[in-house]
Amino acid sequence: MRLNKYIAQAGIASRRKADELTLQGRVKINGVVMKEPGYDVTEKDVVEVNGHTVKQDAKKVYIMLNKPKGYITSADDEKDRPTVMELVTDIEERLFTIGRLDYNTSGMLLMTNDGDLAYKLSHPKHHIYKTYRARISGQISGERLAKLRNGVDIGGFVTSKAIVNVVKQVERSAIVEIQIFEGRNRQVRKMFAAVGNKVMDLDRIAIGDLYLGHLKQGHYRKLTQKEIEYLKNC
Numbered sequence: 001m002r003l004n005k006y007i008a009q010a011g012i013a014s015r016r017k018a019d020e021l022t023l024q025g026r027v028k029i030n031g032v033v034m035k036e037p038g039y040d041v042t043e044k045d046v047v048e049v050n051g052h053t054v055k056q057d058a059k060k061v062y063i064m065l066n067k068p069k070g071y072i073t074s075a076d077d078e079k080d081r082p083t084v085m086e087l088v089t090d091i092e093e094r095l096f097t098i099g100r101l102d103y104n105t106s107g108m109l110l111m112t113n114d115g116d117l118a119y120k121l122s123h124p125k126h127h128i129y130k131t132y133r134a135r136i137s138g139q140i141s142g143e144r145l146a147k148l149r150n151g152v153d154i155g156g157f158v159t160s161k162a163i164v165n166v167v168k169q170v171e172r173s174a175i176v177e178i179q180i181f182e183g184r185n186r187q188v189r190k191m192f193a194a195v196g197n198k199v200m201d202l203d204r205i206a207i208g209d210l211y212l213g214h215l216k217q218g219h220y221r222k223l224t225q226k227e228i229e230y231l232k233n234c
């Protein structure tokens with residue numbers, strides 16, 4: 001099995017991260033540093049990452065977190081801001097996130113030690129749709145809605161078709177639900193900016209068919225077997 005897959009399957013890191021660790025010289029095979037991410041691991045090989053032997057039977061954990069605003073989607077932050085990892089307190093396994101949410105975005109974040117699933121779902125070819133509820137400033141006209149639905153240029157990238165519905169429009173702000181199929185950096189904020197509206201609050205309420213439901217902000221729960229199967233079949 002390819003080295004990055006072997007490390008990912010053991011729940012140590014995503015495949016991409018495994019490649020980075022390998023290139024940094026932090027991976028050893030049978031006691032010798034291995035810097036070739038394409039190395040084919042055999043049954044007899046002993047693989048070490050950062051001095052720890054990699055075991056293949058790590059229990060797989062899948063959780064859904066309702067991230068509050070003001071948390072960074074990362075294991076550590078150079079500015080010492082709170083991280084989402086600090087919210088997950090009673091899980092022993094080392095988890096990493098499937099995709100990210102901005103510091104100021106709240107809502108659904110999936111976390112797992114299943115490197116293979118994380119890799120698959122983060123890959124651009126996997127068009128799993130994500131649903132956001134945005135509170136935006138100003139009025140949202142029919143013309144702007146049509147632009148958002150058909151695709152807008154967010155700086156060198158034109159978004160694909162999106163599902164966009166106004167939940168509520170009051171005088172100076174609106175609540176809009178938007179479903180997108182890509183996950184570019186700050187995509188929803190940039191899409192609204194492209195049509196002239198500023199996003200004041202952004203909340204991810206669903207990933208594919210998985211909904212936050214009544215999960216409170218700052219809380220998390222394990223995914224059900226059915227939800228895990230759904231993600232694996234996406």
Ligand code: URA
Nearest residue numbers: 102105186187188189
């Ligand atoms: N789009 C954004 O602008 N921010 C997020 O966190 C997610 C999607």
